[in-house]
Amino acid sequence: MQSARYAGPPLFARGHNRRTLVLWAAIPLVVGIGIGVLIGGNLRPSSSVSTGTFPTSPNEPAQLEYTDMPCDPGSSVLVLHSLEGSMQTSDVKVLLDYETMWVKHRESANPALSGQTALLTRRDDVCDAIVPEDSRFTQFVWIGPFPSDVAPSLCEALLKVTWKNCIPAQVVR
Incomplete structure (x- = not known):
């Protein structure tokens, strides 16, 4: 043992x-x-060469492009957002980029969405039939124009609720 x-x-x-x-x-x-x-990415390259992907100055404000809304008879636009004038420019830019990305993501759901981008229009440059009575809204995010009979189905293709967060507005009444 x-x-x-x-x-x-x-x-x-x-x-x-x-x-x-x-x-x-x-x-x-x-x-x-x-x-x-x-x-x-917490380590930044020490190079001072701009690659074009970042603004040259972090304090440089975002620039917005405004577009006149086309007001052709028989056509509609999809109004996605009615914005108040107090909204920050950078926030509006983010909203435009998001909606453009979403339209591109959903263009396979309806061929009419192909090539569309979200556009921004000032209150004075929208079609008379679309101007809301509420003067708080000074900018509008929209896509189009589309034939009026197709516009409501595009809200569904974008997975948005028609007349709530996607208004298929006829530009001439």
Whole structure:
């Protein structure tokens, strides 16, 4: 019969070996954080050359392009947003970019959406039939024009609620 021998404290409880174990556990952690920082983009390139993807100055305001709304008989536009004048220019730009992206994403649902982009028009440049009585609304985000008989189906193709967040407005009444 063999007797059991005492082998000393467990490996993790030994002073020297415990430090070694902590060191080996910390190395992957530090490497993982370093890779995460690199992937996450928190390290900016030191180059001062502009690639054209960022504005040259962070304080440069966003520029909006306004378009006159076409007012041809028998056509409609889809009014997606009626905006108040107090809305920030950068927020309007984000809204236009989002709606353009959404139209491009949904153009396979209806070929009439192909090539459409969200446009912005000032209150003075919209068709008379579309101007709301409420004077708070000074800008309108819309797409079109489309034949009036097709416009309501385009709201459905965009997964929007007709007459709520997508108004198929006839430009001439």
